[in-house]
Amino acid sequence: MAQGSTRPTSRDVAQAAGVSQAAVSLVLGDKWRGRVSEATAERVREAARDLGYRPNLAARNLRLGHTRTVLLVVPALTTEFFAGVYTGAARVAAEHGFGVVLYPSPEGIGPARDPFASAQAALDGVIASSMAADALTAIRGDQLPLVMLDSDPQGSLGAATVNLDIADGVRQIAEHLLSLGHRRFLHLAADVPSWTFEARARELSERLRRVPGTSIRTARAPISIEGAVAATERALSEARPRPTALVCDDDKLAAGAYKAARRLGLRIPDDVSVTGLDDLALATAIDPELTTVRLDAELFGERGMRALLAVLEGREPEGGDIPVRLVVRGSTAPPGRL
Amino acid sequence: MAQGSTRPTSRDVAQAAGVSQAAVSLVLGDKWRGRVSEATAERVREAARDLGYRPNLAARNLRLGHTRTVLLVVPALTTEFFAGVYTGAARVAAEHGFGVVLYPSPEGIGPARDPFASAQAALDGVIASSMAADALTAIRGDQLPLVMLDSDPQGSLGAATVNLDIADGVRQIAEHLLSLGHRRFLHLAADVPSWTFEARARELSERLRRVPGTSIRTARAPISIEGAVAATERALSEARPRPTALVCDDDKLAAGAYKAARRLGLRIPDDVSVTGLDDLALATAIDPELTTVRLDAELFGERGMRALLAVLEGREPEGGDIPVRLVVRGSTAPPGRL
């Protein structure tokens, strides 16, 4: 299948070095101390180098019964957030001799088909990020050790979960806007059936309900700039009196909200304050810079990987949500008079 | 390693169904017509379902001698461009029964260590996107079939290459700005040793040299918004007379240039025109919307995968660069009077 000549095996190396295949395995596996002479070991290493030998992973995995490879399932990679999650997970994995394979679910955050039909690598475990419940059951089909990221601790069928404390982030946003004096809110919600977005809506209305005189409207939009522009423009021109604060489910939606506000002749933050969530590069690219909640994606990935390693080793994964932090920038200010 | 009880094998299924292991393999591999009765086949399928049997991929890969899995190596996933490349590659792969494993090179666009130390999946081939030459040699170490994306056709050591016609994109940008009347250019170049960026610089100066009276300066910046801000601010305040057109190596750099211009009190496009390259979501999030060159990332991934399939089957991969298209938006206009 390669280029006519087939890849060399450990047996070929053995023959070239004049030893048995077992000796090759011992030397290359670094288990030869006291079993093979230094001179022979060197001969083996040289033969392996000359032939360009690489072990056949499929055979090794079969023999060993594990692959030291885990799958990270993420929604479509349209923001750098999941790149950060991967980076963190891969770093921890590497420290433990594991590899991480990335599988961007084609259906985005919605139901996934069977990740394993596509990512055919043999796996030791799975980290699934921001997946809907039905995708989860597909994954559970292969009874692999599983860790869920950013998902409902209740509905996770007993799998370990690791979460960012987004509820607290939403609370911080609400505090910030309330203390600036805002009372009329518009929530620009991601139109995606996902636990994490439902939780954001719940937390926001929960917090505002406790303050007399506040009102909150909701607009739904797909997570894309154009979608957000349309939804925001509609909601902002219909609502009377106009909301003074626009709370967006993520930074991308906020970027759309900027454009909608501009089209309506509204200035940010003078006429309307806007907040995001994620702290992507986008947040500082737009003008004014966006007040948002910073999520530590790398730490998130690290904790996810650590949890999976714990499960693999039969330990109890450590609990506790990852704290998040409000970053105040230029898109929020006290409401203008009327 | 799983949960105490080990995963069922085809032999377990055979025992449960009262047949031989071979029969199980035939039935589940859909090769049983005329070899096994319908009744027996159904018994086998039922047993497999009851036990929750999943074939051991490592064993299958070993037996078959291939994995139907290819690796896609990309620089850090900080833009959605490579997400598109993946999507296109994965779609074509799926049509041919292949899976794609994504490996974001930790060193970004620079030299990669050994992708296979991390992505331990057993592989049939590799698609490497935008990799430096030294990373290439590491990959070539495993004599796997290889396709290079966005890389120097000369320096690719005989591997198949697939490229976007970025040179033409740069030409289109130059034409556009020249025809608007611009003569003093600043090239905001990505400070990354990569063929693709060198080619952009070469093409731009090549094109401008042919027009008398043009001048071009170059500023280098890492591919990040802050980096671009600093480099642009410096270059724009030093250069006298000030350039009227700012050609950026990609959209992200352009976003940084916007901020720098704003700090210097320059309006876009009235005081300075700006162009990008990529057409990311970012391009329409900033104000004014960015004139840029659209790259069809998905088509790029598709073509890359098709080329790899051709190599795997011993066919000649089809050549020809993928065309790109200038998208004119609000960030370019005729130069103001001095």
Place this chain on the structure above:
DNA sequence: GAGCCGACGTTATACGTAAAACCTAGAGGG
């Protein structure tokens, strides 16, 4: 009624590796 064939399986084998179990020669002790 000998020969053949199709239906329905089973047995045996190989893929490449890791490692347990085994072998052999020489050194050293008693």
Place this chain on the structure above:
DNA sequence: CCCTCTAGGTTTTACGTATAACGTCGGCTC
């Protein structure tokens, strides 16, 4: 001189799958 020990290997086996090669039993043909 016999026994044991150690260095330095080799032989063998198992991992789980796919498939080539091999039965076996009726029924049909001529």
